[in-house]
Amino acid sequence: MSTSLAEKVRPAGVACEEFDVLIIGAGISGIGSAYHLHTQCPDKSFVVLESKARFGGTWDTHTYPGVRSDSDLYTFGYRFKPWVGPPIATSQAIKAYLNDVIEENGLDSHIRYQTEISRCTWSSEENRWTVETRNADGTPGTTYRCNFLWMCSGYYDHKNPHLPDWPGMADFKGRLVHAQTWDKDLDYKGKNVVVIGSGATAATVIPAMADDAAHVTMLQRSPTYFFCYPNKSELADRLRLIGVDDETVHRVVRLEYLHNLKMLDRRSREEPEIVFDELKELIRQYAGEDFEFEPHFTPSYRPWQQRLAFIPDGDMFTKIREGKVSAVTDRIDHFTADGIKLESGDELKADVVIAATGFNLLMMGGIEFVVDGKPVDWSQTTTYRGMMFTGVPNLAWVFGYFRAAWTLRVDLVGDFVCRLLQHMADKGASKVEIAIPPALANEPKLPWIEDDNFNPGYLMRDLAKLPKRLGDRSEWRHNQNYWLEAEEIPATDLDGPEFRYN
């Protein structure tokens, strides 16, 4: 009898377990995917493998003051689980929601924590993935075997945030903390705080620190668009008042948010100046009628080219009006003992500096992949809908939306993968692979996303590491258009020329 791959790679004494499907990651994607698999393919055995000690992913990693969503939870929540709180939610509320999904569906017994995947090896002889893991103490963990890998490992490195290497950082006598690796004992009471960055994280941490700090300065290289709005849904409140049940409220309010988002998306492209005027008007309601937008709040790109930072109840602008927060647009020249010297020659005095400078992209959780003896270089693969990849069989990746809520795609991909698994079972196939049909062989292989479509720093820095898209065909790219995909993905012909089974 030939030796299986798992027997070859498994260190002596390490256990091996076998499942139909392995889900990698217990963040909002992994929990949603587990729900879909559990409910749509009840005969499939599966576990969710998670390197952390807890579920939640992003919502477990980020612990800075005020941490909250910037999408409404009617769309950032799942299609199947009603959201009942205020639209913009704290990380505690999101974790409580995820906890309910786990408990209500008996998913806890399927999650294996403190299990970090180090290598996934596909064998076409066995039609199996062999998945090697590490325990929290670094020792080799259980080896797993499965037929299908469902990657829900997110898109960034949870351990190493993006922190530019500014000159003189070591000279700074105050505290420098990255928002992603927050120190819960950081004392900023009565101190001068500089927050570097102007995205959603900065816009969250700044108002949350403003009342305790002496002053908070937002230091940005360039301005961002902000969308200020009360953190409530009048429609949801009204429907609840007249006795409509939670499921219906969730469905209807979700449709309203999707409709509004679609209009905003379209109008941002067609009439960006008018949209900006409207965003300004909303800001004035919190910052005051005479609020000066130049030079710190007039972005050079069009609205929606980067994620619009939502400011619930305009809190950051209220703090600006109260004089507790100010903005500076400049570049860091170097750190000094007392703060930051800027390229303009000005100096910002600081006791505490918070780097809200974003993420490092991490493709597939940093896991080494090998297919039939050859290491996978993701940048050499081509993506089918940002979900599957040429040359990598029996694997799907959940990469959500940037402009719309990430989780909308968790539900769409969940339905797709479950349908694909069922289709394979019906055909008696153990392997599915994506291949570019001969008719498209001459289409150009282009970067994952075009930079005039969506261009946040973490994507642009590492675009070359990501798989390629094929021309501008919607099925051969991650096209960021929920409305198109909501029609196209469920209608996919699984016997189309791009799917190969055996």
Ligand SMILES: Cc1cc2nc3c(=O)[nH]c(=O)nc-3n(C[C@H](O)[C@H](O)[C@H](O)COP(=O)(O)OP(=O)(O)OC[C@H]3O[C@@H](n4cnc5c(N)ncnc54)[C@H](O)[C@@H]3O)c2cc1C
């Ligand atoms: C502060 C903050 C706020 C955000 N707010 C929003 C928002 O409002 N709306 C929105 O759409 N998006 C938002 N995002 C983007 C957000 O990251 C995603 O929407 C979503 O939470 C990602 O979920 P995920 O489960 O795919 O990935 P993650 O949350 O990154 O979870 C991935 C999980 O996989 C695990 N994992 C990774 N690699 C391995 C491995 N090798 N072995 C085992 N386990 C592994 C990780 O430990 C982690 O638990 C926000 C991001 C941040 C940082």
